[in-house]
Amino acid sequence: METMRDRFSAVASRLLDEDPRVAVVLAAIGRDAFTAAARRHPDRLINVGIREQLLVGAAAGLSLTGMRPIVHTFAAFLVERPFEQVKLDLGHQDTGAVLVSAGASFDWPAGGQTHMSPGDVALLDTLDGWTVHVPGHPDEAETLLRHAVAAGDDKVYVRLSLQRNRLPLPVDGARFHTVREGRAGVVVAVGPMLDAVLAATEGLDVTVLYATTVRPFDAAALRRATEAAGTDVVLVEPYLAGTSTRVATEALADVPHRLLGLGVGRRELRRYGTLDEHLAAHGLDARGLRERIGAFVGAGAVSA
């Protein structure tokens, strides 16, 4: 089955053909998927080797000369390891790039903690001006990548994952999409969490919003949803639990509301195994979500 990352390398290669501003910058990881593109565009397919500070710094330098760099490696080595380069070379220099990560929170559980990055979005959240896309399907990844590259000199993060939904939904690079409407709570499912959220909320009278662009956060869509469904709100994110509670509570600052932030826990599990096993361990499979979402919106109904 095609992964988001397969689609990324195919689309980024086409973008190199189509747009002379585009450069793809790699640090060894992912280079094999760009062999043909590297032959066609030797000056714009740049592999700096296993050097992640240089990866981000050089991308910023490219941007300073007017290029639009697409920077790709595992999330842990793209956002966490060179974080000061992300903060200063892109942020402080007032320039931009499209950072496209693979690996997500635990795409390769057998690889262990060093290749897990549940904190990437929270870390970017300490900075100003980032757009963050979290596609849930390869088709959405393509659409969001194209939005990201076309977004002038903006700073954009695209978080790819092996975890995916069965079917794509229309995404526009900005707004949440209403998947289901109810009257007893709002559940915001981020990217690849949607299928599990839909299974978990089967039979519950809740609105389900689908979020693939989480920064900026579509506060207007959340507020609109609460008008009919009430202000019991659950966020289900495929990265660190609670990452978006700040922006959700800001969106509802002037109304009484209850908020539950579900996602990946902070505790290091020190387990290998499979993606499904890790989702279950963090309570992010349909069963775990059902228990916690059901208890939360049920408790809200009793107290109301």
Next chain:
Amino acid sequence: MTITADHGYDDLPRLMSLMTGDEKHDFAATSTLDVLWVLYDRVLDVTPERAEATDRDRFLLSKGHGPMAYYAVLAAKGFVPEEWLPGFGSYDSPLGHHPDRVLVPGAEIGSGSLGHGLPLAVGSALGLRAQGLTDPAVWVLIGDAELDEGSNHEAIAYAGAAGLDRLHTVVVDNASASHALPGGIAARFEAANWSTSTVDGRDHAALYEAFTAPHPGRPHAVVARVEPKNAR
């Protein structure tokens, strides 16, 4: 606002004293002064009028602390007005104790945190090359202690391997690194396939010769030695 260009080297002490408020300040002790002057006066193809031109030479000040000499040279060459200098470091001044490219006309990068300029310069050289702009030179100034930062060594190794022959690094060496590099600074660059020159960082003719030495197919590093920091 008065932009006064065409100042000479002899005007720099006065311009620097506008920032330091100290007429007796030993301006010559500023390690970067002569390197900056020779670059802006005789080497770099950039002027206030061409500060946005795509084919200008780029100078990236990576060693951002102690930027008085840099601001003095930018004022002498007409990039920033002399009237800005006395406000140095104040809330309303564009001139901080580390430069900010968003605030300072002519500053290609903001700096302060060490080890960022050389990777940015590598990217700039790559970007110009990818756009077919093979004439503009990219220059970056780093300090010998700054060279301790590992990010520089990522950049040095890659730039040599990639043959970025429009990339130039000047290392101002005032012997301030905690642990001097065995074999000297130039040896690190040479091992990564850079062309190098090591010269007296106060000798304008020697600096000019080193800055303009041909280096086909390879990036070029100039080590400009000045008096040791701790000897002052």
